[in-house]
Amino acid sequence: MVSTLLAAKKAKNLSFADLESMLGRDEVWIASLFYGQSTASAEEAAKLGEILDLDSATMEALQAYPTKGSLDPVIPTDPLIYRFYEIMQVYGMPLKDVIQEKFGDGIMSAIDFTLDVDKVEDPAGARVKVTMCGKFLPYKKW
Incomplete structure (x- = not known):
């Protein structure tokens, strides 16, 4: 599905930022x-399907519940992902x-969460600014 979606986006010469303005999602x-x-x-699937001329099977797959964090390999080999x-x-x-x-004792939610990527101009070369914002969830005592 990934290759289908990326190919459709490329065929329409659209960026993810373009899709953000069209779908109203980050x-x-x-x-x-x-x-x-x-x-x-x-x-959302129907609107994306209309924008990218997707078939019904792809639009249906977009609505499936994913197994999150299941990307392979466990230790990433892509240089950019490995840096994270x-x-x-x-x-x-x-x-x-x-x-x-x-x-206190708890975690940052990855469910009640936003992630933004910005380009910051710098005389020494452009910089990547990644902002993560998640709700704090304290561990419960019982």
């Missing part, structure tokens, strides 16, 4: 839909400690 969420990590409503893995290897525990100092 470009990162739309990209996650393409990779089978999000679920479209019937209306590397960032968590280096800064994961420090980030956990700082979050727990500020909020």
Whole structure:
């Protein structure tokens, strides 16, 4: 399905940002839909189908509940994706400690969550700014 969606997007010469303005959903969420990590409503699938001339089987697949985080391999080999893995290897525990100092014992939700990617111009070369914003969920005692 991924290759079908990416090919249809490319054939229409559309970016994820273009699709964001057409669908009213964030470009990162739309990209996650393409990779089978999000679920479209019937209306969203129909609208995307209209924009990209998708067949009914693809539109139906967009509405399936995914098994999230099931991308292979477990340790990513793509250099860009591996850098995020590397960032968590280096800064994961420090980030956990700082979050727990500020909020207490708990986690940042990946369900009540947004992710934004911005380009920041810099004299030394463009920089990538990734902003994650998730609801804090304290661990429950019972």
